Amino acid sequence: MPRVHFHPMGKVKEIKSGGTILAAANRSEVPLGQSCGGEGICGWCRVRILDGADHLSRPTALERKLMVDHAFASDERAACLAGVHGDISVTASYW
16 A cells, blocks of 8 residues: 655555545644645645655646646645555645
8 A cells, every 4th residue: 555654744644545645644643734625626735745756646637727726836736636556755835
């Protein structure tokens, strides 16, 4: 099962392949902004991918729109929409 590493907290959560970064954060009690309930609207769950970007699902049309609307950097993804298929490491600017 893939693992999501949360830096700098040092927390790691194993999740089912295809599960989202947000689901892993919630199960690990890692604080991650969210106001839309994971619907891909608010952009508050933005995370920076430190390692393993190639282990994430390709951005959907909804995520691509969110990324443009909220000016995501090239190494950022929406935690509520990015599916995890292998080990990754993430951080957020407010941690």
